Amino acid sequence: MHRIAIYSIGKKDEKCYEAIYEDLIKNSKKFALIETKNVFNKKINAAQSDAQKAMKAYSDTFKPFILSDGFNIALDPEGKCLDSFAFANLLKEHTKLAFFIGGAYGLERSFVQSCDMALSLSPLTMSHKIAKMVLLEQLFRGLSIIHNHPYHK
Known part of the structure; x- marks a missing residue:
């Protein structure tokens, strides 16, 4: 069973996003325990006017x-781009993962550089909410590939 944590900078997500996250996490439940955590504190809030x-506050x-x-x-936008099969292989190699958005x-x-890998979901810039959604979908897809689940056809 995989243990996967997804950490993202941000306040609480809107209900429309939460519903999609919960659905993808529920679908993945037979293969992995996935937890998401938004983090936003006073230090991050105070630093928002200076990149x-x-x-530094995020780190x-x-x-x-x-x-x-x-x-x-x-x-990271400069990270490695993987197709779904390569991502599935990454999941096959590692059963305990933490993702940082x-x-x-x-x-x-x-x-x-302190992480084991930098991953790019796309060359497009996207909000952390969309990135989390894409990541959760790819996690379910990758886990489906590993376990021969019909989701990935």
Whole structure:
């Protein structure tokens, strides 16, 4: 059974997004325990007018969630692009994962480099809400590929 955590910078998501997240997590439940956590604190809030300070605040907030016994993946536009089968292989190789989705300014290079991998979901820029949705769908798809579930045809 996979254990997957998704951390993103942001306040509580709107109900329309939450419903989609919950559906994808529920669909994945037979293959993985997936938890999502939005993080937003006073330090992040105070730093939003300065990109460097904001990225530092994101890094400081995410650091306690770095897995010492798992595989850490930063979502980053300069990261590696994988197709669904390569993503499934990544999931096959690692059963305990943490994904990190940055805020409006992205992630500090040092934080990205401290992770085991930088992953790009697309060359397009997207909000953390959409990135989380795409990631959750690809997690379900990848897990479906691994377990020969008919979702991925």
